[in-house]
């Protein structure tokens with residue numbers, strides 16, 4: 001793998017995470033339990049779609065085949081997407097959406113924080129700008145974790161159920177590929193093992209504060225996105241997202 | 254001061270062009286009319302999120318997706334802002350939302366039409382936000398301070414929505430034959446509902462005398478409608494689209510575009526609950542409310558626990 005291929009893979013990974021999570025959050029629009037939450041979720045969706053645009057545009061440039069952000073978003077197959085499985089999980093109820101958000105926000109926050117000292121100009125600039133957005137997301141989802149976990153018995157149970165469903169998808173957030181090794185060596189990206197330590201510490205403390213329990217999965221963690229193997233949800237996400245541009249491939253929008 | 258005298262003073266204040274503020278005395282009917290109008294407006298912003306939200310996951314480019322997300326978010330902000338404006342009149346948000354969910358309060362009937370293609374997102378921005386701007390620019394000159402100021406602020410964002418919507422339509426109308434057909438079809442379906450959105454014709458409109466005297470509205474529905482038509486018809490032509498009205502003609506003498514007969518029977522049918530999406534829209538709002546109950550209860554319970562903990566710590 002060349003450095004260029006490594007950069008492409010990494011940018012796609014970051015971009016797909018932001019895109020698919022933004023896509024999922026967009027489904028909430030108009031349906032949240034109160035206006036303030038509708039605005040907050042839309043805002044996080046908007047930040048993520050914005051990040052995806054920057055990242056995929058850059059990925060297209062790095063690749064050098066003239067592909068735009070839209071070519072990459074709308075004309076790749078499921079197997080070519082590199083978003084983490086966590087981001088594609090269904091919205092479910094608000095507990096599930098918030099738990100998914102929180103687990104991912106803490107990851108994204110520390111990853112972007114690490115990228116702020118990247119030797120790669122693009123990644124550094126991108127991270128410095130985006131980490132501010134993610135700081136706010138992580139605060140919002142973290143507050144909801146505690147509020148719902150330590151709210152009523154009903155909300156507690158819903159949160160515990162959400163955590164049980166989503167926890168197994170957190171393992172592969174930290175899985176490294178050859179691209180990681182190449183980019184870590186040049187100082188372009190942080191080591192996911194380091195991020196994992198901070199992530200575990202921070203989420204464990206918050207989960208405890210929320211009076212919730214990390215489920216015992218007997219060592220099982222889902223994996224697959226690094227090889228383009230997704231969960232059953234992904235096909236539907238792409239079918240919905242890509243249908244229009246694919247039905248009129250010669251059109252511009 | 255007796256009521257007659259107060260009303261006289263109130264009228265003088267309005268006639269002199271001053272704004273009425275929340276804490277001031279106002280006739281009960283003025284309060285009632287404004288409460289109804291502002292809460293209906295707020296509900297319209299919220300229900301209006303649904304037909305547009307319907308295309309967020311399917312927007313055909315990432316730029317369009319981001320712009321649409323931002324637009325729908327703006328509409329939620331308008332709702333929030335308007336509920337606050339209505340609250341200055343002594344009603345709370347919960348009561349207003351209950352009225353919406355139980356079907357007692359109305360919202361703009363235009364949102365009972367479906368968004369069937371991407372071009373509908375263009376049509377809504379261009380026509381629905383366009384009609385809203387013309388109406389709200391008029392309402393911004395109204396006598397109730399908090400509402401008038403809300404209108405000024407909201408109109409700025411609506412103008413942005415309007416431009417974005419027209420840009421979508423213009424682009425489609427000048428795209429592939431399929432895209433052009435999509436744009437024309439959207440215009441065909443949204444044109445008359447947008448015309449009707451500005452309210453019943455002056456001949457049919459009830460209690461408008463008082464509304465005008467109190468400057469709740471400062472122009473009649475037909476005047477506002479004509480302004481909307483005059484600004485929109487040339488835009489359709491510039492995009493190469495045809496207004497679905499065989500009787501449409503330009504009157505050289507008056508300088509106005511004249512439209513054919515408006516189908517008011519359909520308008521009243523949809524208002525009475527029998528449009529294509531009335532039930533779907535209301536159901537979506539009711540579900541959000543029902544699904545959200547445990548979240549609101551949890552938030553309240555957590556806040557109560559926090560207060561108790563603070564007391565204990567002190």
Ligand SMILES: [Fe+2]
Pocket residue numbers: 298327328331407411
């Ligand atoms: Fe609005």
Ligand SMILES: [Fe+2]
Pocket residue numbers: 328382410411414
């Ligand atoms: Fe708008």
